[in-house]
Amino acid sequence: xxxxxxxxxxxxxxxxxxxxxxxxxxxxxxxxxxxxxxxxxxxxxxxxxxxxxxxxxxxxxxxxxxxxxxxxxxxxxxxxxxxxxxxxxxxxxxxxxxxxxxxxxxxxxxxxxxxxxxxxxxxxxxxxxxxxxxxxxxxxxxxxxxxxxxxxxxxxxxxxxxxxxxxxxxxxxxxxxxxxxxxxxxxxxxxxxxxxxxxxxxxxxxxxxxxxxxxxxxxxxxxxxxxxxxxxxxxxxxxxxxxxxxxxxxxxxxxxxxxxxxxxxxxxxxxxxxxxxxxxxxxxxxxxxxxxxxxxxxxxxxxxxxxxxxxxxxxxxxxxxxxxxxxxxxxxxxxxxxxxxxxxxxxxxxxxxxxxxxxxxxxxxxxxxxxxxxxxxxxxxxxxxxxxxxxxxxxxxxxxxxxxxxxxxxxxxxxxxxxxxxxxxxxxxxxxxxxxxxxxxxxxxxxxxxxxxxxxxxxxxxxxxxxxxxxxxxxxxxxxxxxxxxxxxxxxxxxxxxxxxxxxxxxxxxxxxxxxxxxxxxxxxxxxxxxxxxxxxxxxxxxxxxxxxxxxxxxxxxxxxxxxxxxxxxxxxxxxxxxxxxxxxxxxxxxxxxx
Ligand SMILES: Nc1ncnc2c1ncn2[C@@H]1O[C@H](COP(=O)(O)OP(=O)(O)O)[C@@H](O)[C@H]1O
Ligand SMILES: [Mg+2]
Numbered sequence: 001x002x003x004x005x006x007x008x009x010x011x012x013x014x015x016x017x018x019x020x021x022x023x024x025x026x027x028x029x030x031x032x033x034x035x036x037x038x039x040x041x042x043x044x045x046x047x048x049x050x051x052x053x054x055x056x057x058x059x060x061x062x063x064x065x066x067x068x069x070x071x072x073x074x075x076x077x078x079x080x081x082x083x084x085x086x087x088x089x090x091x092x093x094x095x096x097x098x099x100x101x102x103x104x105x106x107x108x109x110x111x112x113x114x115x116x117x118x119x120x121x122x123x124x125x126x127x128x129x130x131x132x133x134x135x136x137x138x139x140x141x142x143x144x145x146x147x148x149x150x151x152x153x154x155x156x157x158x159x160x161x162x163x164x165x166x167x168x169x170x171x172x173x174x175x176x177x178x179x180x181x182x183x184x185x186x187x188x189x190x191x192x193x194x195x196x197x198x199x200x201x202x203x204x205x206x207x208x209x210x211x212x213x214x215x216x217x218x219x220x221x222x223x224x225x226x227x228x229x230x231x232x233x234x235x236x237x238x239x240x241x242x243x244x245x246x247x248x249x250x251x252x253x254x255x256x257x258x259x260x261x262x263x264x265x266x267x268x269x270x271x272x273x274x275x276x277x278x279x280x281x282x283x284x285x286x287x288x289x290x291x292x293x294x295x296x297x298x299x300x301x302x303x304x305x306x307x308x309x310x311x312x313x314x315x316x317x318x319x320x321x322x323x324x325x326x327x328x329x330x331x332x333x334x335x336x337x338x339x340x341x342x343x344x345x346x347x348x349x350x351x352x353x354x355x356x357x358x359x360x361x362x363x364x365x366x367x368x369x370x371x372x373x374x375x376x377x378x379x380x381x382x383x384x385x386x387x388x389x390x391x392x393x394x395x396x397x398x399x400x401x402x403x404x405x406x407x408x409x410x411x412x413x414x415x416x417x418x419x420x421x422x423x424x425x426x427x428x429x430x431x432x433x434x435x436x437x438x439x440x441x442x443x444x445x446x447x448x449x450x451x452x453x454x455x456x457x458x459x460x461x462x463x464x465x466x467x468x469x470x471x472x473x474x475x476x477x478x479x480x481x482x483x484x485x486x487x488x489x490x491x492x493x494x495x496x497x498x499x500x501x502x503x504x505x506x507x508x509x510x511x512x513x514x515x516x517x518x519x520x521x522x523x524x525x526x527x528x529x530x531x532x533x534x535x536x537x538x539x540x541x542x543x544x545x546x547x548x549x550x551x552x553x554x555x556x557x558x559x560x561x562x563x564x565x566x567x568x569x570x571x572x573x574x575x576x577x578x579x580x581x582x583x584x585x586x587x588x589x590x591x592x593x594x595x
Contacts, residue, residue, distance in 0.1 A: 003323050006330055010111055010150050014103045018155075021099035025159040028092040031085050033166055036300040038085070042078055044293030046071055096155065104151025111143050115329060121337040124402035125362075132223075133216030138332055142208070142325035149322030157315040160308040167304045174294050181280045182302040185273040186309060189266055193313035196262040201320035203258065207251040208324055214244040262313060270306045277302045343421035349428045350413050351509040351540030352378040353399070359407035360398060368394045370563040371408070376556070378413070378509075379538040383551040385581065386560030392544045393434055395560070396512045399542075401425055412510075430508040432516035434544075436499030440484035443472055446498055450505035462505040465531040467524050468497035492519035500528065504535075512542045522549055529553065548588045557581065 011018050037054075044050040045068060052059055052068065062068065071077050116139055122130075171179040221228055221237050228237050281295040290298075353376040360369040368391045376382045386392050398405050399412075401422045410417040417425065430450075438446050447459045454462075459479070463469040471494050475481040483490055483498075490498065496519050503511065511532075517525040525547060532539070543550060551557050552571040559567035559580050567579050574581040 003326065006326050007146075007150055007154070007322075010107050010146060010326070011103065012107075013110060014106050017099045017103045017106075018151075021096045021103060021151075021155050022158060024092045024096040024099065025155055026162050028089055028096065029159055029163045029166055031089045031092065032163070032304065033170060033301075034085055035082065036297040036304075037170075038078065038081055039300070040291075040293035040297040042293070043296060044291045046075075046078070048292065050291055050293075100151045100155055104147045107150065108143050108147035111146070111329065112139060115139050115143065115332055118333055118335070118337060121340070122335055123338045124397070126335060131212075131216040131220075133219035134212045135332070136219065137212050137215050138328050141211075142328050145325035146322050146329065149318050153315055153318045153322075157312065157319070160312055160315065163308055164305055167301050171298065171301050171305075174297065175290055178280070178284060178290060178294075178298060182273070182277050182298060183305065184276065185269050186306070189269050189273075189306070189309055189313075192262065192266055192269070193310070193316060196258065196313050197316035197320055199258055200255070200317045201324070203251060203255050204317075204321045204324045207248065207255065208328065210244065210247040210251050214241070214248050217241050217244050259317070266310045266313060270310050273306050274299075274302065338422060340421065340423050343419055343424070344415070345421050345424045347413075347415060347420060347424065349509050350378040351538075352376065352413050353510070353540065353542075354411045354414075355395075355408070356410075357408035358398070358405050358410055360394060360403065360405040362394075362403075368563050369398075369405070372563070372565055373408075374556075374558055374565060374568065376540055376542070378540055380555040381541040381543065381553070382556045382558060383543045383545060383554035384558045384560060385544075385546065385551055385584065390560040391563040392560055393514055396431065396514055396542060396544065399425075399510070399512065400429055400431060428508050429510040429512065430503040430506045431512040432496070432499050432503045432514060434514040434516070436495055436516070438483050438490070438495060438498060440482065442477075442480045442482050443475075443498060444479040446483065447501045447505055450502040451507070454505055459501075459505065462501040463498075465504050465528065465535055466497045466501035467520070467528050467531070468494060468501055471497070493521075493524070496520060497524075497528070504532070509538070510540045510542075512544075514544045515546070517543075517545065517547070517550065522547065525550055546584070548585050551581075 008015075041052065041054060045052045052062065054062075062071070065071075065077075119135060119139070168179070168183075171182065217240055221241065228234060277299055281290070281298055284290045285292055285295045354374075356373050358369055358372045359367050361367045372395065374382070384392050384395070394403070397403055398410060399417070401417065401420075404418060412420065412425070439449070444456070444459055447462060448454055450462070451458075456479075460469060463472060463479075472478055472481070475488065481488055483495075496516050500513070500516055517528065520528070526549065529550065532541075543554065545551055548571075555570070557567075557569060557571060557574055558565050559574075561580065567574060567577065567581055569577075575585050576582075
């Protein structure tokens with residue numbers, strides 16, 4: 001998409017304040033160009049005796065207050081005019097600053113919210129594969145960079161262009177040859193500026209990327225700090241960070257060098273241009289071709305031309321930076337959101353699940369689930385056993401529509417899964433993920449995530465079912481204990497049980513436990529399952545587990561191997577067959593005998 005369109009989109013909703021800022025800055029330019037005019041008239045017609053060269057309405061105005069003679073006798077009038085001009089200029093500057101910051105901050109907020117929502121609505125796979133640090137950078141510093149440019153610098157850039165046009169017009173109307181002499185070096189300055197802008201763009205892109213790598217490394221290391229410490233890998237990780245950090249530094253240094261180069265060269269050219277104006281002006285005045293007033297005005301005007309044009313180079317640098325940042329933000333917005341609108345809503349769900357010849361793979365060519373068929377009657381319990389990587393998690397993720405299967409059919413109560421809306425299905429299937437994540441909030445808040453409207457007694461009841469109530473009671477602050485990054489650390493089993501409580505709180509017709517009881521002992525496992533059974537008969541339950549005592553109680557057991565169901569039946573049926581299930585059973589019952 002076109003960059004300008006993107007910027008305009010960024011401004012959407014604040015276009016009036018932006019326009020206000022533009023008008024203020026243009027007013028400011030007009031007033032600034034009036035000052036040299038006043039000085040010229042003072043030198044030529046008030047102090048000197050040249051005829052007034054001003055627009056008619058001004059001459060009439062001067063006539064009304066008593067003409068040039070009056071001003072000659074009351075020079076304070078000129079002072080008043082100059083002070084007045086400066087005052088109004090100040091007012092304009094203030095208005096511009098205020099409106100520009102309103103524009104910038106509101107646009108940035110809107111953009112941040114929009115990008116964040118968009119990120120939240122990305123498919124599961126996006127989050128599995130993208131780097132958090134990179135996304136964070138795009139949501140914060142990239143938006144900030146854009147905001148600075150769009151709100152402040154773009155206004156400045158437009159005002160520079162406006163100023164150049166106005167000043168050029170005035171200069172041309174005063175003296176054409178002198179104007180030509182006064183801008184003779186400007187094409188050179190422009191060429192230098194454009195070249196600077198090009199190199200800057202590439203450098204900014206590199207810098208932004210290396211900053212992304214740096215923050216990703218940092219973010220990952222901080223989240224995984226326990227692994228880093230446990231493996232005494234500080235030095236190794238430090239080196240990795242150091243590498244990213246060095247690249248970033250080198251890029252910044254390159255930018256600085258480039259800037260220094262540009263500034264010194266363009267400074268020299270600008271100074272040279274000023275010298276040319278002064279020298280040729282002196283010559284023209286001395287030979288009587290222009291008046292002293294015009295000469296003085298030209299020196300000021302050429303300054304109002306040269307320095308801003310040089311500043312335009314800096315603007316272009318910022319523009320390059322903003323374009324890069326905006327492109328990175330736009331890349332996020334270009335990712336297609338998960339589709340929440342399609343599919344049926346409002347379907348009552350009993351919980352009968354049927355897989356028929358389902359094939360699913362993350363990448364084409366390799367099926368992670370291959371022709372999987374099974375039925376789960378509503379209200380029954382199905383257990384799934386299988387080696388790591390056999391496809392158990394993938395299978396249950398399909399039920400939540402986190403991924404879509406490629407072949408075959410999955411139905412819930414006879415309705416094809418793909419025709420039920422994602423929101424609807426997710427609000428009726430509760431899952432305890434294999435790697436439960438707890439937010440850095442209190443335990444109560446963590447459980448409440450399951451159902452934001454839940455009351456405290458409901459939360460505590462859920463915790464009792466998950467057999468974590470007692471453990472919570474032992475914390476000094478009970479349910480108000482903060483867990484995660486800025487609080488106490490829960491053991492793996494406690495974490496799993498809090499996650500179970502969170503899911504149980506939802507009160508949904510289908511419950512999935514993805515290896516969720518692996519970190520609790522066998523007895524607790526049994527009591528959680530008993531409590532669950534008591535609480536709600538009629539909940540369809542899928543349990544992924546390796547524990548025979550858990551599997552044995554299921555109405556049906558599926559054994560998965562490399563994406564295929566290789567065995568199915570009840571515990572009694574399966575221990576009478578040769579196979580994976582019997583092996584595991586004999587190993588685990590031997591262990592229990594020993595224990
Ligand atoms: N998001 C993913 N993208 C690509 N491959 C994946 C993804 N998640 C899992 N896999 C692969 O799919 C296979 C099945 O994984 P999974 O369903 O997690 O197995 P299980 O839960 O039985 O251990 C594995 O080979 C795993 O590497
Ligand atoms: Mg798994």
